[in-house]
Amino acid sequence: MNRAVKIGIAGTCTALLALGGIGTYHIVQGLTSGSAGDAKPGAGGTFDASEMSSTPPTGAEAVKLARAFLDSWSKQHLDGAASDTDVPDAASQALQDYRAGLRLKKLSFDHIVAVGPSTATPGATKVTFDVTAQVAGGTWNYSSAIAVLKSTSGQLAVHWNNSVLHPGMSDEQKLTAGELPADPSATKVVASDGRTDLSGFPSLRDITATIRQNAKPAGGSEGTGVAVVDSGGAAVERVKVFTKGRAPVVRTTIDAGLQRVAETAVKDAHLQGKPAGTVALDWRDGHILALAHTGDDGDIAINGIKSPGSTMKIITAAALFDRAGLTASSPAPCTDSLMANSQMFHNDPGVRPDPGASLAQAFTVSCNTSFIKDGFRYLVHDGDASALHDEAVNVFGMGSWTIGGGVATTDPSIPSDVQGGDQAAQFIGQGKVTATPLFMASVAATVRNAGFEQPVLLPGQHQETAPRPISARTAGYLQSMMRSVATSGTAAPRLGGLAGVGAKTGTAEEGDHTNGWLTAYNSRVSVAALVEGGTSGVDSAGYVVRRLLTGG
Numbered sequence: 001m002n003r004a005v006k007i008g009i010a011g012t013c014t015a016l017l018a019l020g021g022i023g024t025y026h027i028v029q030g031l032t033s034g035s036a037g038d039a040k041p042g043a044g045g046t047f048d049a050s051e052m053s054s055t056p057p058t059g060a061e062a063v064k065l066a067r068a069f070l071d072s073w074s075k076q077h078l079d080g081a082a083s084d085t086d087v088p089d090a091a092s093q094a095l096q097d098y099r100a101g102l103r104l105k106k107l108s109f110d111h112i113v114a115v116g117p118s119t120a121t122p123g124a125t126k127v128t129f130d131v132t133a134q135v136a137g138g139t140w141n142y143s144s145a146i147a148v149l150k151s152t153s154g155q156l157a158v159h160w161n162n163s164v165l166h167p168g169m170s171d172e173q174k175l176t177a178g179e180l181p182a183d184p185s186a187t188k189v190v191a192s193d194g195r196t197d198l199s200g201f202p203s204l205r206d207i208t209a210t211i212r213q214n215a216k217p218a219g220g221s222e223g224t225g226v227a228v229v230d231s232g233g234a235a236v237e238r239v240k241v242f243t244k245g246r247a248p249v250v251r252t253t254i255d256a257g258l259q260r261v262a263e264t265a266v267k268d269a270h271l272q273g274k275p276a277g278t279v280a281l282d283w284r285d286g287h288i289l290a291l292a293h294t295g296d297d298g299d300i301a302i303n304g305i306k307s308p309g310s311t312m313k314i315i316t317a318a319a320l321f322d323r324a325g326l327t328a329s330s331p332a333p334c335t336d337s338l339m340a341n342s343q344m345f346h347n348d349p350g351v352r353p354d355p356g357a358s359l360a361q362a363f364t365v366s367c368n369t370s371f372i373k374d375g376f377r378y379l380v381h382d383g384d385a386s387a388l389h390d391e392a393v394n395v396f397g398m399g400s401w402t403i404g405g406g407v408a409t410t411d412p413s414i415p416s417d418v419q420g421g422d423q424a425a426q427f428i429g430q431g432k433v434t435a436t437p438l439f440m441a442s443v444a445a446t447v448r449n450a451g452f453e454q455p456v457l458l459p460g461q462h463q464e465t466a467p468r469p470i471s472a473r474t475a476g477y478l479q480s481m482m483r484s485v486a487t488s489g490t491a492a493p494r495l496g497g498l499a500g501v502g503a504k505t506g507t508a509e510e511g512d513h514t515n516g517w518l519t520a521y522n523s524r525v526s527v528a529a530l531v532e533g534g535t536s537g538v539d540s541a542g543y544v545v546r547r548l549l550t551g552g
Contacts, residue, residue, distance in 0.1 A: 490537070
């Protein structure tokens with residue numbers, strides 16, 4: 001009886017094989033996979049997404065396919081794993097990139113659980129799992145998930161996208177392990193002490209971000225771990241850190257202590273919340289030691305382009321010394337008013353007429369009419385009023401500066417072709433003349449240093465030079481005159497009594513208000529400040545400058 005049964009089965013198999021062998025596959029499949037109605041655990045061919053079943057796979061079906069997929073992946077049978085997905089070619093390449101990028105040594109999966117319908121992939125069942133990957137640098141543990149699809153023919157497939165490799169990854173991204181790629185946001189921009197992070201100063205946050213993007217950092221060491229990178233290899237996200245690196249730094253010229261003073265100074269209560277900007281320089285080398293600002297119109301310390309008022313008389317006086325041969329004691333009568341090119345000019349309130357005033361005396365009290373009269377007489381020839389422009393460029397280095405790190409600044413302007421009333425207005429810093437606190441701090445620095453040093457924010461950066469140095473004679477006159485302004489002139493209420501200080505105040509008309517200016521120097525720094533809406537230079541910018549000159 002047993003022998004007859006065996007012969008019968010053998011005969012049946014022989015007959016099926018004679019029909020092309022296809023029946024053998026179905027018998028084996030039936031013996032190994034259950035009944036013919038069960039869902040197939042893998043794609044077994046190209047998954048047709050157009051024939052999606054309206055019913056998601058059961059949890060058991062989804063887990064069965066997930067286990068098969070993950071088992072192939074863990075054994076690095078990558079084509080086999082990819083064949084269980086709806087896009088095998090893309091999946092195969094991504095799995096190969098995963099292995100190569102991580103320098104994968106061993107991979108295992110645990111806690112494979114169906115958690116119900118996928119919210120990200122309609123019609124799919126979500127299966128979560130935990131990953132343990134031994135990669136370059138250490139062991140990485142994380143959780144991920146897949147969505148399992150089902151076709152109307154019962155075929156199952158893992159819906160492929162790169163988030164299978166790690167949650168949140170896009171298809172253009174990859175994983176890398178070992179030495180972490182540089183992270184630009186990790187670079188620290190620090191003060192000259194090499195330690196103080198400048199991003200902690202409100203006025204320097206935007207500047208710090210710009211420098212971080214543009215300047216080349218020094219030092220530092222990369223850590224190790226796992227990172228998501230873009231198609232160009234740049235870090236997108238660090239997802240695992242094995243060893244921490246040391247952030248590279250960009251060292252600037254900023255003096256941390258003076259920057260703290262500047263941040264406080266522009267918020268001095270005397271300013272009543274008016275927008276203010278200030279810059280402090282080391283007048284010996286042009287290094288920017290501090291810059292701070294308030295207000296909603298950007299950084300007015302380096303981009304607040306306004307008429308500088310009587311602070312421009314420093315350059316006007318220099319031009320009179322250099323180009324007309326005048327001295328500090330040359331006559332400069334101070335009258336109440338003066339008509340120039342059909343425009344009437346007046347002095348600021350409190351300036352008394354003095355027909356016998358010298359140039360130095362007119363500078364000390366800031367007499368507008370004295371400088372307009374002498375400017376017209378000595379510096380305008382046959383309608384050519386370019387002398388002030390030339391003095392600013394050739395001696396005080398006016399031009400397009402690059403202070404470093406990609407930080408944008410606004411250039412000052414003294415047009416060389418001014419006409420009409422502007423020919424007179426330029427000599428007192430009005431009309432079309434514009435400047436920033438950065439430039440006016442440099443003007444004071446040039447006087448004190450007896451030479452121009454272009455302001456810079458990064459040590460060792462290239463500095464433009466002025467076509468010719470300021471003469472010792474001119475520098476000497478200006479230093480003496482600026483000292484008088486501080487001790488007995490318009491700046492004395494704020495700066496009187498401070499040793500070695502020279503200064504010049506300015507009040508500039510703008511629309512229906514005035515802006516207050518003051519620039520000054522002491523034995524170490526030169527400073528300029530602008531207060532928009534300041535009633536006068538000494539009673540607005542004077543408070544800011546005094547704090548910086550005294551260190552508090």
